[in-house]
Amino acid sequence: MNYHWDWQFFFQEADDGLKYYEWVISGLGWTTAVSLASLAVALLLGSVLGVMRTTPKRWLVAVGDTYVDLFRNIPLIVQLFLWFFVVPELVPDKIGIWMKQDLPYIVTAVVGLGLYTAARIAEQVKSGINALPRGQRFAGLALGFTEWQTYRYVRLPMAYRIVLPALTSESMNIFKNSAVTYAVGILELYFQYKQIIEKTSQVLEITIVVTLAYFMLAFVMNRMLAFVEKRTRVPGLISGTGGK
Amino acid sequence: MRKSLTALAVCLSAIGLAAPAHAELTGTLQKIKESGSITVGHRESSVPFSYLDADQKPVGYAMDLCAKVVDAVKSELKMPNLQVKYQAVTSQNRIPLMQNGTIDLECGSTTNSVARQQQVGFSVHYFITSVRMAVRKDSGIKDIGDLNGKPVATTTGTTSDALIKQNEKGKHIDVKNIYGKDHADSFLMVESGRAAAFVMDDILLAGLIANSKNPSDFAIVGPSLRDEPYGVMLRKDDAPFKALVDKTLIGLMKSGEAEKLYTKWFMNPIPPRNVNLNFPMSPALKAAFASPSDKGVE
Numbered sequence: 001m002n003y004h005w006d007w008q009f010f011f012q013e014a015d016d017g018l019k020y021y022e023w024v025i026s027g028l029g030w031t032t033a034v035s036l037a038s039l040a041v042a043l044l045l046g047s048v049l050g051v052m053r054t055t056p057k058r059w060l061v062a063v064g065d066t067y068v069d070l071f072r073n074i075p076l077i078v079q080l081f082l083w084f085f086v087v088p089e090l091v092p093d094k095i096g097i098w099m100k101q102d103l104p105y106i107v108t109a110v111v112g113l114g115l116y117t118a119a120r121i122a123e124q125v126k127s128g129i130n131a132l133p134r135g136q137r138f139a140g141l142a143l144g145f146t147e148w149q150t151y152r153y154v155r156l157p158m159a160y161r162i163v164l165p166a167l168t169s170e171s172m173n174i175f176k177n178s179a180v181t182y183a184v185g186i187l188e189l190y191f192q193y194k195q196i197i198e199k200t201s202q203v204l205e206i207t208i209v210v211t212l213a214y215f216m217l218a219f220v221m222n223r224m225l226a227f228v229e230k231r232t233r234v235p236g237l238i239s240g241t242g243g244k
Numbered sequence: 245m246r247k248s249l250t251a252l253a254v255c256l257s258a259i260g261l262a263a264p265a266h267a268e269l270t271g272t273l274q275k276i277k278e279s280g281s282i283t284v285g286h287r288e289s290s291v292p293f294s295y296l297d298a299d300q301k302p303v304g305y306a307m308d309l310c311a312k313v314v315d316a317v318k319s320e321l322k323m324p325n326l327q328v329k330y331q332a333v334t335s336q337n338r339i340p341l342m343q344n345g346t347i348d349l350e351c352g353s354t355t356n357s358v359a360r361q362q363q364v365g366f367s368v369h370y371f372i373t374s375v376r377m378a379v380r381k382d383s384g385i386k387d388i389g390d391l392n393g394k395p396v397a398t399t400t401g402t403t404s405d406a407l408i409k410q411n412e413k414g415k416h417i418d419v420k421n422i423y424g425k426d427h428a429d430s431f432l433m434v435e436s437g438r439a440a441a442f443v444m445d446d447i448l449l450a451g452l453i454a455n456s457k458n459p460s461d462f463a464i465v466g467p468s469l470r471d472e473p474y475g476v477m478l479r480k481d482d483a484p485f486k487a488l489v490d491k492t493l494i495g496l497m498k499s500g501e502a503e504k505l506y507t508k509w510f511m512n513p514i515p516p517r518n519v520n521l522n523f524p525m526s527p528a529l530k531a532a533f534a535s536p537s538d539k540g541v542e
Binding site: 002003004006085088089097100101105182183185187191194195197198199200201202203204 | 336340
């Protein structure tokens with residue numbers, strides 16, 4: 001294959017006065033910002049929904065189940081388009097115009113990615129809680145805890161430990177899924193990747209760099225959560241059996 | 245033992261016989277001769293250059309020109325039964341696929357730029373596009389200066405967005421750049437009022453407008469920010485093949501056949517929806533036909 005390798009182009013100046021490596025760094029910054037913000041939304045909302053789905057209140061379970069069914073069964077890119085193109089047309093004109101012209105695009109992207117991932121996290125939190133023996137809740141209630149207190153002091157601390165490995169996967173996924181937000185105008189890593197290919201045609205170099213960058217982001221997340229997992233391990237609990 | 249010796253002899257004589265015929269062939273022509281096939285890279289939605297019709301067959305102005313090139317290859321190599329394969333490409337993979345030999349020529353809407361010439365070669369130009377902007381008629385935007393402070397759409401991964409930036413400097417206007425995933429997306433941004441204008445190759449804008457719900461709502465306005473020439477993409481440093489492609493295209497331009505093909509695709513209803521782009525030949529393109537060039541843009 002007669003490819004013209006040129007790693008130096010990263011240090012050349014682009015049309016906007018920045019160098020190409022600075023484009024990559026700015027893309028990394030946006031990717032990280034979108035991913036972490038979405039992760040925060042997803043963890044919060046996902047936990048609330050996950051808990052709702054294990055309560056004895058039927059309507060809470062129904063709301064949670066409907067949410068998960070809806071958001072898990074629609075492709076992420078379609079959800080982003082719904083938030084970006086469709087929702088502004090459905091709301092009253094004034095709000096629609098505000099959404100289209102003043103609302104920063106990152107908000108749409110974070111809402112889209114966050115709500116999508118929340119459905120997945122809700123499923124995991126629910127299965128974590130359901131993995132606990134029913135006796136734990138009864139014991140808590142017998143001790144005079146309210147329903148909420150059995151969650152707060154008995155069930156959730158264990159449930160989170162059980163599902164931490166699954167949450168680690170989800171946290172890594174969110175970095176990878178964030179690439180889709182280029183479709184709603186976020187200037188993140190994948191967007192910069194496409195721009196740099198178009199400008200320089202040095203496809204292989206930039207593909208290698210961007211691949212490594214995504215790998216690194218996901219890997220750092222993995223190591224961080226592995227550390228959390230180790231620190232929060234309680235010897236003797238179900239989740240404490242792996243590793244020493 | 246005897247069998248393998250016979251086989252060796254057959255091989256040797258085959259090489260001996262074949263060699264003189266091959267001697268002067270190099271690069272792509274040699275590859276075509278040896279494989280007995282030529283692979284044409286095409287786009288899927290570059291209307292009217294290279295796109296899929298209702299039967300998922302690649303058609304278009306560039307495809308018609310390339311069919312003539314393929315005919316020329318057939319007669320040059322005296323291979324009337326040359327097998328012609330088609331391979332869909334995108335703006336991301338067209339250059340690597342050319343370099344690794346998957347495609348032998350790309351017939352689409354690829355701008356011949358100096359940066360790309362580091363990687364691939366280009367034929368003489370068969371189309372010149374001008375970068376202009378599509379606006380809603382009711383927006384009152386007539387010129388680039390009217391864009392000050394407004395959101396302006398362009399498409400991720402195309403060359404046109406730099407022009408907004410350059411013009412920002414030149415004319416001291418400040419626009420908010422927003423990016424659509426593809427041309428349809430960027431156009432939707434103008435249609436839905438997210439963007440005041442969509443800056444892009446005028447021919448692509450004409451195609452989007454012609455296919456929109458109400459073509460009369462939109463207009464292409466403003467000066468040409470830049471002219472970009474399209475060429476057939478070839479492998480780099482493959483002079484014999486490029487000479488053949490250029491000779492064929494220049495022949496079509498001189499004989500008036502290229503202009504007939506232009507009229508067929510740009511001034512008449514075209515598949516799949518029988519929409520007429522009504523896009524007359526620009527003076528720049530007439531000049532390019534009169535004196536063919538393969539000089540890339542910066």
